[in-house]
Amino acid sequence: MDANYEESNRRQSSRRHNLMLKVSTALFAWAAKVFRGASNSCAQWAGAFIFAVALGAMSSVLAETDGFYTYSIDNQKAIITKYQGPGGDVVIPSSINGYPVTCIGKKAFSNCSGIISIVIPGSVTIIGDEAFSGCTGLSSVVIPDSVTSIGNETFYCCFSLSSVVIPDSVKSIGISPFSGCSKLVEIVVESANPSYISCGGILFDKNQQTLVQYPAGKSGGYQIPDTVTSIEDSAFSDCRRLTGIVIPDSVTRIGNSAFSECENLVSVVIPDSVTSIGNSAFSECENLVSVVIPVSVNSIGSSPFSDCPMLVEIIVEPANPTYSSIAGVLFDKNQQTLIQYPAGKSGGYQVPDGVSSIGENAFDGCASLTNVVLPDSVISIGKWAFDGCTGLASIVIPDSVTSIGAGAFAGCSYLASIVIPDSVTSIGAGAFFWCSRLANIVIPGSVTSIGDLTFSKCENFTSVVIPGGVTSIGAVAFYKCSRLSSIVIPDSMTSIGNGAFFGCTRLTSVVIPASVNSIGVSPFADCSILAEIVVESANPSYSSCGGILFDKNQTTLIQYPAGKSGGYQISDSVTSIGARAFSGCSNLTGIVIPASVTSIGDAAFAECENLVGVYFAGTPPSSDDPDIFRNCPCIIYYASGAAGWGEQYGGRPTAVWNQQEHPQ
Known part of the structure; x- marks a missing residue:
């Protein structure tokens, strides 16, 4: 996979669920081993659940394969769900086995970096979410005038795409359809389109009231037209060449992640008309130094300025009835919730008395923060509150705190010790994930x-x-x-x-x-x-x-x-060997499996690097994993006369076992 795509994808995921990416890095590595070859992927916490829901929702849809395409049939129409071809110049067929292709499914061509160009047939009406995301070599795509819907992040991180034309037929476009397309300089909408329009290569709704997508390949500054009232979610996300922005006083809403990862954006003036600033709206703007929240703003999402390493102050105008700031730190009006601590501030910090809640992502990415003292008024520490505070050496949690949110201290790699008071009854998932120096911790009896x-x-x-x-x-x-x-x-x-x-x-x-x-x-x-x-x-x-x-x-x-170490003979009482039961047993040299065993779980013997002989007394047990013995040097021996054996089993060669010989 392209390294730039991996990095951009990492940042994108971080933007949405900050810790979830970091957590799933470890969980993916584990689950990919445990469930490799299974029919459903458990690479993330919700993987199995999502898969089950999808099966329930599509109970009448069966997956089939034809050539390079995996597809499903719904109402006598084909949905392409996966492309496994060689890449190059791809012309998607208009029909498969007599069924018209009407939909390019979610992630169908995702990460096919070898694709250079795509021609979508006139039979297609829907292009699904992330359908072509990560096609880093894609430089040309033809969207036919049959298409009515383009999903979320459909062409995300198609680095080679420089221009795209939206036909008249498109009525619906999802969030950030072209985000991360670093060479994209224009999005052209055909003039007769009733729902969308482009101006200067920038995508708007028809009335130019919503700015939908700014091409990431455009450089310099930009003045948003004064017809615009809403900046859509992720509209400028990953626009690394954007150096300045003028927001007119017609704008009332700045969407989620609207300017995230605009790393060369030095300053921004938020006009008095803005009432809402979304989640992560300016996160990872690496050169943003200061920001002023006007009186008009009455809604601010979580982590609006997280991971801005140069940001030293967030100033709220005093007359704002909803929010306030003290010494450049953002609070609600009553200063009961600490919303955002600027990541550019260094040294220690004492949270003011009266604060009862540390908000989600409040100190996220504050790498120069060294210590924190929380007052006795604090009751809850929000999700990912101190995520990625790599310089945090100490924090005092008072015995007023009852809950520590998911990922609250994730990635605090310098934190060596922490005392959790007896008042804490709830510790969220991944709360201390990857605290690599944390040597000891006392879990209170209240948990x-x-x-x-x-x-x-x-x-x-x-x-x-x-x-x-x-x-x-x-x-x-x-x-x-x-x-x-x-x-x-x-x-x-x-x-x-x-x-x-x-x-x-x-x-x-x-x-x-x-x-x-x-x-x-x-x-x-x-x-x-x-x-x-x-x-x-x-x-x-x-x-x-x-x-x-x-x-x-x-x-x-x-x-x-x-x-x-050594060999092992499984008892005749055993009928099933569980998933990954022997995985990583590098000292296991040989094993005898009785005829009573009828099933073997996924990856049961994976990574048994010194396992040279596996001896089966009966017929081959069933398994959903075609590679049970991956990364094992073993030979599979079966009893002479036993039925059902072929030249390979579980990805390894077979041979007849002379039962007069003692297994290794």
Whole structure:
């Protein structure tokens, strides 16, 4: 993938859900391993859910393939869902197997960097969201006059696209259809179009009241026409060559991410007519130094000026009835909520008395912030509040605080210790994600659950004591806490999520109490020196034998400790090997699988780099993963006379097993 596209895509995602990108970096890496080859992608938290919803919504639609195209049929019309061709000059067919192609589906051509030009047939009426996003080599596209709808970010980051023509037929255009197209200098709308118009290569609605998209390839300053009342979401996003902007006093709304990543925008004057400034409206404007909020503004979204490293002050006009500022910091009028701290300010900061809430993204990206003192009046710390404060060495959380939001301290890589008071009852997902220097933390007894990714990538953790009130540990909660050598799971625990301790490479032993009744996929995978998983004998749902984790009846092998070495013979009671059960067991050299085993989960033996022989006593077990043994040097041996075997199984070659020989 093009490096510039990756970076631009990273920034775009960050803009929308700041932490979510950083969180899903780790979760994607984990899920891509665990669920690779599965029918649904769990690369992000909501992946499986979204997939399930999509299946429910499209229960009558079946995916088929013809040549380079994967498509589905809906009401006797073809929807192209995926292109897998060689690129170059692509002419999309007007019909597939007799069905007219009427829709280019979401992400159908996404990231096809080898495509140079696209001709869309006259049968197409809808171009879906992100349909051609990341086609970095795309320099020409012909949109026919049959198209009525163009989705969100349809041509996002098509770096080579310099010009595009919107035909008369288009009635609907989504958010930032051409955002990140760094060479795009003009968007031309045919004059008879009843819904849209272009002026100077800039896309507007027909009445020029809404500025929809400014081409990212245009350079210099720009004066918005005085007919415009609304600057659409992401209208100027990623316009890195924009050096100045004049907003007329006709404008009342500045949309979400409207000027985000305008890195050469030094100053902006917000007129008295503006009433609304959207989420992340000026985020990542790297050279913005100061901004004044006029009296008229009565609505400001979250993180309006986050990640602006040169911004030292946000000034609110005193007569504004909704907002205020103290020493360049943005608050609500009553100074109960701290909305935005300028990222260009350095040193320490003491939040004023009376503040009860630290808003979402309030200190986001404040890399020069070294310490923070919160007053006793603070009750809540919002989502991503201190996300990316890489210089933050200390923070005092008072015992008035009851909740810490998702990702609140994510990426605070210099933070070595923190005390969570007993007053805290809720810690959000990923709250301390990637706090790489955080050596110890005391989880108060008032906390009842540890969310997804809460301490993921806290690489300096050595031990964790989970208090007796905690009942659940979320997915990848302690992912790659690479120095974690000891963990105590209390008797109150009922649920351990997917990959909860994945990649804890110094963990040697773990005890699962009798109370646990739910364990997710690969909870201890890639724990390279883990020698035993012990389940208390009274547990009604799970058991262990020889340090290996099974369900209670030992019919499913859930997790084999990666620290065990040599060979292993699975018991005849086992009928199923769980997903990623042996994954990363680099010391496993051979394994005998009995005839009782009928199914093997995804990636069950992935990355077993010293596994040379796998011996099957019966017929080949079913599996949804065609590459169960990926990155394993093994040969698959099957019993002479056993039916159903071919030349390969699970991506590895097969051979007949002489059962007189002892397996390795």
